[in-house]
Amino acid sequence: MTPQPTPHGPTDLVISGLGLVLPCGDGIEAARASLASGRPCFAELPEALGPGRGAACTAFNPTGIIPPMQLRRLDRACRYAWGAAHQAFLDAGLEPRSLGDRIAVAVGTQSGGSEASEAFMRPYLLRGPEGASPLIFPNTVANAASGHLALAFGLKGPSATFVDRENATFGALEQACRWLRLGLVDAALVVGTDGLFPLLLDLCGRAGFLARHGDPVVGAGTGFLPGEGAQAFLVETRASVAGRGIRPRATLAGLACRSAAGDGREDRAEALAASAESLMVTSPQRRIGGGNGRPNLDVAEARLAARQPQWPAALHPKQLWGEFAGSGGQLLAAALLEASPQVLITAPASAGTQFAALLEEVSGRYGIISD
Amino acid sequence: MNRRVVVTGFGMVSSLAPGRETTWAAMLEGRDGLGPLTRLNLPLEPAQIAGQVPLAALRHQTLCERMALLALEEALDGFTPPGDPGRIGVFQGAGTSGLPVAEAYLEERMAGGRGRALEPAYQTPCNVADALARRLGACGPRATLMNACSSSLLALGQAWERIVAGELDVAVAGGAESLCRTTYGGFSCLKAVDPRKCRPFSRDRAGLNLGEGAVQLLLEPLDRAQARGATIFAEVLGYGASMDAHHPTAPHPEGEGAARALAMALRQGRLDADQVDLVSAHGTATPANDGAECLAIRRALGPAADAVSVTSTKSQFGHTLGAAGAFGAAAAILALRDQVVSPTLRLDDPDPLCDLDCTPLVAKQRRLRAALVNAFAFGGNNVSLLLGRWSGA
Numbered sequence: 001m002t003p004q005p006t007p008h009g010p011t012d013l014v015i016s017g018l019g020l021v022l023p024c025g026d027g028i029e030a031a032r033a034s035l036a037s038g039r040p041c042f043a044e045l046p047e048a049l050g051p052g053r054g055a056a057c058t059a060f061n062p063t064g065i066i067p068p069m070q071l072r073r074l075d076r077a078c079r080y081a082w083g084a085a086h087q088a089f090l091d092a093g094l095e096p097r098s099l100g101d102r103i104a105v106a107v108g109t110q111s112g113g114s115e116a117s118e119a120f121m122r123p124y125l126l127r128g129p130e131g132a133s134p135l136i137f138p139n140t141v142a143n144a145a146s147g148h149l150a151l152a153f154g155l156k157g158p159s160a161t162f163v164d165r166e167n168a169t170f171g172a173l174e175q176a177c178r179w180l181r182l183g184l185v186d187a188a189l190v191v192g193t194d195g196l197f198p199l200l201l202d203l204c205g206r207a208g209f210l211a212r213h214g215d216p217v218v219g220a221g222t223g224f225l226p227g228e229g230a231q232a233f234l235v236e237t238r239a240s241v242a243g244r245g246i247r248p249r250a251t252l253a254g255l256a257c258r259s260a261a262g263d264g265r266e267d268r269a270e271a272l273a274a275s276a277e278s279l280m281v282t283s284p285q286r287r288i289g290g291g292n293g294r295p296n297l298d299v300a301e302a303r304l305a306a307r308q309p310q311w312p313a314a315l316h317p318k319q320l321w322g323e324f325a326g327s328g329g330q331l332l333a334a335a336l337l338e339a340s341p342q343v344l345i346t347a348p349a350s351a352g353t354q355f356a357a358l359l360e361e362v363s364g365r366y367g368i369i370s371d
Numbered sequence: 372m373n374r375r376v377v378v379t380g381f382g383m384v385s386s387l388a389p390g391r392e393t394t395w396a397a398m399l400e401g402r403d404g405l406g407p408l409t410r411l412n413l414p415l416e417p418a419q420i421a422g423q424v425p426l427a428a429l430r431h432q433t434l435c436e437r438m439a440l441l442a443l444e445e446a447l448d449g450f451t452p453p454g455d456p457g458r459i460g461v462f463q464g465a466g467t468s469g470l471p472v473a474e475a476y477l478e479e480r481m482a483g484g485r486g487r488a489l490e491p492a493y494q495t496p497c498n499v500a501d502a503l504a505r506r507l508g509a510c511g512p513r514a515t516l517m518n519a520c521s522s523s524l525l526a527l528g529q530a531w532e533r534i535v536a537g538e539l540d541v542a543v544a545g546g547a548e549s550l551c552r553t554t555y556g557g558f559s560c561l562k563a564v565d566p567r568k569c570r571p572f573s574r575d576r577a578g579l580n581l582g583e584g585a586v587q588l589l590l591e592p593l594d595r596a597q598a599r600g601a602t603i604f605a606e607v608l609g610y611g612a613s614m615d616a617h618h619p620t621a622p623h624p625e626g627e628g629a630a631r632a633l634a635m636a637l638r639q640g641r642l643d644a645d646q647v648d649l650v651s652a653h654g655t656a657t658p659a660n661d662g663a664e665c666l667a668i669r670r671a672l673g674p675a676a677d678a679v680s681v682t683s684t685k686s687q688f689g690h691t692l693g694a695a696g697a698f699g700a701a702a703a704i705l706a707l708r709d710q711v712v713s714p715t716l717r718l719d720d721p722d723p724l725c726d727l728d729c730t731p732l733v734a735k736q737r738r739l740r741a742a743l744v745n746a747f748a749f750g751g752n753n754v755s756l757l758l759g760r761w762s763g764a
Contacts, residue, residue, distance in 0.1 A: 004652055095581070101613060101631055111515070115555055117470065118477065123602070125478050128415040137557035138619045138749055141466075144518035145412075147750020150614040156628065158612035163465070163496045163517045171514050178532060186474055199477055206488035207755045259504060260512045261456060269511065351501050353513045 013177055014185075014248035014361040016241045017234030019084035020333055023055035023227055023321050027087060029366070030059075032337045033081075040215045040320050042225050045321055052205060055227035055322035056195060066152075068268075075115040075137055080108070080230035081145040082152055085189055087234035089153065093246050094187065097154035104157040104188040107144050107333045108169030113142040115197035120284040130174040131165025145193050155353060157185045166297065167328035167347035168192070169231070170355035174255055176235050186240055192193075192329020194338060195229035200324075201226060209294060216293025218316045220329025224292040227322015231329035233336075247363055249336050250343075254279040254358035272354035276346050279358045281311065282310070284344035288335045289314030292323045296350040304346060311344065332357065339364030373461040375521055377535045377761060378471060379601040380589035380660040382445025383543075384438040386422035386582055386688055387648055391445055398713040399734045403687045405568050407582055410550050416559050421550055422582025423564045424676040424687035428471070428549075432502075435468050438585035439499045439547040443506060446543070446587045451599050452507065453540040459501045459509035460539045464516050464523025466693025469494035473552040503543055503587070504588035508679050517693070519748035521612075522546055522655070523586070523695025524756050528610030530590050531756075540595055546694035547585035555581055556690060561620065569656035569690075570717040571683035572665070572725040576656040582689025586697035586705075605704040606759040607739065608640025615751025618738060622747055626667025632753035633671035642741055644675040647757075649742035651703040652729075654683025655690055662724040664745065669727075680737060682706075682730045686716035697747030700756055703742035707760040713738050 020027060023041035023052050024034035034041065041055040049056065062079060065086045065197055089096055093244065095101055099363040138144065142160035150159065158179055162171035169192030176188035185308035204226060211223035216304045241248050248256030258275040260267035291314070301314060317323075317334040326333070328347045335343040349354040383391045386404030397404075408421045426441075472494045479486040497515040504513050504646050508512040514529065516522045523546025530542035544698065558564045558581065565578035596603055613635065617630035622629065637644065650668055654661060668678045684695075684702045691698050706712050718731035743757040 002629070008402040089605060097710050105614070114473075117473070121474060121477055121553055122481065124552065125474075128413070129417075129556060129559060130415075132556045132560035137560060139552075139751050140553055140557060143519050143521040143748065143750045144619075146518075146614070147752070148750055151619065154616050156614050156631070159518065159614045159750070160612070161517050163515045165495060165497060174512075175529065178536075182532075182649050197474070199480075202480065203476070203488050207492040211493070242455075257512050258457065259461075259510050261508045262506065263501075263505070322591050346731060351495075352497050352504075352515075362696055364466045366403060 017059040017088040019087025019232035021080040022229040083234035084230040101156040101188040104185045105173035109163045109174035110341040118199040166349040167330035190233045192200040192326030194324040196228045218291030227325035231333040250359040250362040253360040269303040272300040276356035282347040285313040286343040288345040291316040292318040300348040375593040378604040380446040384441035415541040418564040434549040435547040442585040442587040456510040458540040460511040460542040462526040462544040463500040464526040465496040466497035521746035521748040521754040522693040524746035524754040543699040545587035571654040571656040572729040574722040580689035599603040605763045608757040611635025622663045626663040628668035630670035632755040636755040636757040644672040651699040651744040653745040680712045
């Protein structure tokens with residue numbers, strides 16, 4: 001495959017708002033502190049999720065954000081998405097209802113809808129139609145989060161939910177940028193969200209994906225630990241943001257993707273490298289990587305590091321917050337937490353498309369700062 | 372870059388007949404693929420009817436993946452791949468996808484068994500797109516859209532966008548869906564499944580029937596298609612998408628969001644309402660959908676709505692959920708090609724609220740210049756695709 005050069009440099013699209021629900025806590029400051037400390041968030045999981053270690057969002061507090069009646073009907077992924085989106089709109093100083101159908105929502109998820117599917121199926125398998133819950137069933141679709149976000153915030157523009165193994169949120173980001181560039185919307189809410197649930201943990205454990213001894217270490221090949229959470233990014237044109245007097249969190253300078261034709265790790269590593277190198281970055285100040293402790297992804301990151309020794313060593317947020325926690329959204333979030341002229345993010349996946357993104361003028365700002 | 376995009380191949384795996392042309396012929400004859408539910412053993416469910424494909428999953432291949440690959444083979448008839456595999460994209464709409472495998476695993480675990488964990492762990496929704504990409508040797512963008520029942524139509528729209536923008540030379544887009552217990556029990560508990568064969572737009576419509584199948588379309592820029600002498604089925608002119616922000620499952624009662632999706636598709640395709648002759652409707656036969664959809668068509672097309680033909684493929688195939696939009700697109704493409712609208716079956720007694728020409732019972736020959744295809748979904752997701760007749764211009 002011939003790598004296609006992707007011209008980059010300051011563009012018209014910026015990330016104006018950020019909202020985070022992570023195992024380290026809610027909000028930007030909790031995430032910043034977690035990243036700075038370098039301490040993993042893994043602990044014994046809450047009893048309802050089953051035995052094992054992982055990074056659950058035990059500190060998530062929806063009080064005052066999600067009405068109690070709604071809260072009861074939402075699964076974890078939808079709750080986290082709602083909480084993160086609420087923060088992102090505040091951070092961007094934007095009242096979404098004012099945009100009507102000029103605001104899109106694009107969601108990336110690895111497991112969206114699956115928690116509700118398990119909750120629906122367990123009683124259905126035991127009791128047949130008597131056990132089927134009409135309240136749970138609507139949440140079994142992967143796009144349940146986008147529907148709830150549309151209702152909660154009055155979002156009436158286009159919507160798309162991308163599902164992939166580890167980097168679906170980058171697909172969502174790509175689509176959001178496309179809608180903005182086509183002039184179909186003035187703003188796009190991009191959300192990565194995933195919630196843990198017993199069947200997922202059971203499957204990952206029994207399939208041998210999980211680290212059994214200690215925390216995951218990128219490159220060690222011992223497996224990952226599961227995590228959950230949501231990240232919301234408000235993407236707008238620079239002109240829109242300037243009009244509100246908001247300082248952007250970052251400029252989206254480039255986004256590239258390549259897929260591997262074959263199934264092997266080497267094929268995927270090649271695709272990730274081609275994706276990152278197509279952004280033509282010579283010396284990014286920061287690197288965020290998607291290594292998670294399983295060779296499936298770590299080999300691709302190691303290959304890239306060897307090919308580009310002049311690049312700084314990558315920080316791998318999944319070592320702190322776990323895998324699944326937003327299907328790649330956690331990588332984009334980590335890139336936004338520290339001021340930097342240029343941050344390169346690589347988001348490998350164990351199948352399908354391999355993404356790379358370049359952020360510039362990352363402000364790393366605290367709260368809402370008006371120019 | 373702003374290229375014209377055409378459909379140069381497509382394949383169908385349906386409950387009605389094997390392959391595209393035999394399925395189309397059966398549709399025009401007024402036959403349906405609905406029959407007794409045998410794939411799932413759900414004796415307590417009041418409805419025992421579905422549109423089943425006479426195929427089964429294989430040891431390492433879900434039924435969705437198998438049907439998608441079969442549809443792709445038909446779509447690839449006479450296809451010449453571009454030199455750069457990075458210019459081939461794959462866009463798939465999915466609904467249940469690997470869910471039957473997860474259901475089987477959960478059932479076995481609940482019964483105290485071990486289950487085969489690796490199967491559901493690897494049979495994720497994106498497997499279908501991966502399998503299609505492997506078959507094509509595609510290294511370009513690959514996406515699995517899960518917008519419930521509008522998934523595959525959105526996938527078609529996204530493929531169109533990428534080719535228009537000059538990012539791709541070929542895209543395979545479509546969807547595949549297989550029956551599973553979650554959706555069957557789910558729609559049933561919502562009282563949305565009709566125990567009889569569904570009757571879209573009818574006064575006594577009482578819900579949907581579930582169906583399965585796959586449709587895959589091959590999209591290319593017009594110049595490439597002409598250069599290789601490809602058969603051109605239709606032109607893709609644009610698509611629209613919107614959210615209702617009204618209710619988690621029910622459509623806006625006046626079709627407000629759906630009308631915006633229709634209008635957006637017309638704007639993107641730069642067509643006036645009176646240039647559209649056909650709407651391949653979502654037409655699920657649920658009491659809530661069909662009336663709201665007809666209102667949406669009226670809102671979007673205005674007085675021109677009185678002149679359009681409307682049809683619902685749900686009467687032939689049942690509701691194929693994630694693949695439904697692609698089935699609707701297939702019917703519209705073939706209608707544009709042959710200048711004939713497939714009928715809405717069992718529409719003996721039209722609902723006065725559905726006061727459009729919904730093509731009752733028999734196929735209708737007429738001039739068809741452009742067609743809108745609708746797919747609506749849980750979460751208030753609306754997608755409309757605009758297709759144009761290919762007349763060699």
